Structure formats: structure tokens, C-alpha cells
Amino acid sequence: MSSEPIERRVSYLGDRLKATCCQICGKEYFEVRDYCGNCGRKSFGKMSNIDLFYDKGKLELCTLVNEPTNKFMKLGSYVYGIISFHNGKIRVSGRLTDQIVSDGETVDFSSLEGREVIPRFRRRCSVGKSDVVPTISLAFTLADEYYPHQEYNVVQPSKEYEVPGIVGYGVYASRFRIKEGNLERAVPFVDEDAVTAAVEAGKLSLIHSGVDSSLVGKVYVGSESNPYAVKPIASKVAQVLKLGEEDGDVQGVDAVDTEFAC
Numbered sequence: 204m205s206s207e208p209i210e211r212r213v214s215y216l217g218d219r220l221k222a223t224c225c226q227i228c229g230k231e232y233f234e235v236r237d238y239c240g241n242c243g244r245k246s247f248g249k250m251s252n253i254d255l256f257y258d259k260g261k262l263e264l265c266t267l268v269n270e271p272t273n274k275f276m277k278l279g280s281y282v283y284g285i286i287s288f289h290n291g292k293i294r295v296s297g298r299l300t301d302q303i304v305s306d307g308e309t310v311d312f313s314s315l316e317g318r319e320v321i322p323r324f325r326r327r328c329s330v331g332k333s334d335v336v337p338t339i340s341l342a343f344t345l346a347d348e349y350y351p352h353q354e355y356n357v358v359q360p361s362k363e364y365e366v367p368g369i370v371g372y373g374v375y376a377s378r379f380r381i382k383e384g385n386l387e388r389a390v391p392f393v394d395e396d397a398v399t400a401a402v403e404a405g406k407l408s409l410i411h412s413g414v415d416s417s418l419v420g421k422v423y424v425g426s427e428s429n430p431y432a433v434k435p436i437a438s439k440v441a442q443v444l445k446l447g448e449e450d451g452d453v454q455g456v457d458a459v460d461t462e463f464a465c
């Protein structure tokens with residue numbers, strides 16, 4: 204077991220940042236709950252869900268975790284801080300990802316605090332080869348760096364077409380590069396893999412097309428590097444992006460992996 208705070212929070216967080224709002228007094232709660240502390244009993248059944256997956260927050264203050272413990276050691280030193288959403292109505296703690304902090308390097312926190320950040324779907328910590336990979340959306344990137352924030356506005360189709368066509372697309376490549384002669388390759392950050400990259404590409408294509416995610420009927424993922432031996436990448440992508448119509452625990456979407464994609 205790890206002593207890190209993100210470890211304990213994951214049980215109710217899942218892969219999409221969720222919160223709850225009281226419809227009576229407007230108070231927002233980071234954890235999903237069915238009653239409001241202000242309003243008590245009368246708030247049962249009057250709590251609405253808030254989805255922060257496409258939202259952006261503000262890094263209020265941060266610190267440097269110099270010596271991560273247990274499963275977080277592979278991350279190296281990392282910046283950890285308090286992120287607020289909706290003008291401070293919701294505050295969560297999270298890790299700033301895609302930042303390489305060298306040993307002994309000092310970080311100027313004032314250059315980070317007050318900046319806007321976006322939740323990212325990433326690996327939570329490192330695991331052994333046969334373990335299930337834990338994922339989380341409590342990793343954040345700066346909203347004005349590399350992956351800028353884009354709003355997801357669902358567009359209702361105004362007409363029906365007889366033939367299929369492309370209405371949107373999304374492209375994702377990790378931020379970091381290695382250079383070999385004239386060749387430049389993107390390399391994933393330590394908390395990325397084929398699943399997190401596929402989710403990011405899918406998220407961007409939903410944003411670009413404005414298609415309601417519940418209308419998506421099929422998702423195909425091609426990769427040569429599935430992090431899971433027994434679980435398709437596409438089903439995780441469908442789950443995180445809420446693709447297809449939901450009926451109880453069942454999502455009405457075809458999710459297919461193809462191997463040897465390259």
C-alpha cells in the first residue's frame with residue numbers, strides 16, 4: 204500500500220473527475236454524494252452530477268514532492284498542488300504531469316500558481332508487469348502549454364445524410380521528443396501508454412466534431428503495444444469517453460482492437 208493521498212482518493216474518483224451540486228443551495232462537492240451538508244434531509248434526490256472531464260481548473264498553490272514513495276517513485280520528483288474548479292467551489296489535490304524536474308532542481312512555484320490547468324487521463328502510478336494498470340484523471344497539464352484547453356460543445360445534427368462522411372477528427376502525440384539524426388519521435392511521458400493516448404485522441408475528436416458521445420456506435424483502436432494482456436484498449440476508451448447509449452451498466456457501443464497496426 205502507498206501513503207500518497209491520490210491513492211486513497213481513487214476509490215470514488217474513477218477515470219473521469221466527477222462532482223455533485225446541490226440544486227437547492229448551489230453548493231458543490233468534489234466527492235459524489237446524494238445529500239448536501241447545508242440542506243440536510245430535504246436535499247436527497249436534489250443533487251445533480253457535475254462532470255469535470257472537459258473542464259479547466261486553476262492551480263492555486265503547489266509544492267514539489269522530492270522523494271516520492273512506493274509506486275510513485277518512477278515518476279521522479281513531481282509538482283503536486285491544489286486545483287480549484289468553478290471559482291473555488293470545488294478544490295482537489297492533484298499532480299502536475301508532463302513536467303520533468305531534475306534532481307536538485309528548484310521549481311519557481313510562483314510561475315505555476317494561478318495558472319489554468321486541464322485534467323488529464325493518465326496512469327496513476329507504476330505497477331508490475333502482471334498488475335492491472337491504475338488510471339486516474341487527477342493529473343493536470345497547464346492549459347496554455349502544448350495541449351490547449353478546448354471546450355466540448357455538442358452540436359445537434361440539422362440534417363440526415365445518405366452517405367457516410369467524416370465530421371471530425373482528433374490527433375494526439377505525446378509532448379516529449381527524442382532526436383536521432385534527422386528523425387524526431389514522440390515518446391510518452393512515464394504515466395502514458397496506448398490507452399491514455401487513445402483516450403486523448405478520442406476526446407479531441409469528440410470536441411472537434413461536436414458529436415454527442417452517446418451517439419457513437421463503434422470505436423476501433425489500433426496498436427502494437429497493448430498494456431493489457433486480456434483487456435482490449437477500445438473498451439477502456441469507450442468507458443472513459445462514455446461512448447454509446449448507456450443502459451444500466453451496459454454501454455451500447457462496439458469496441459474493437461486491431462493489433463499489428465503499424
Ligand SMILES: [Zn+2]
Pocket residue numbers: 225226227228229230239240241242243246
Ligand atoms: Zn444545499
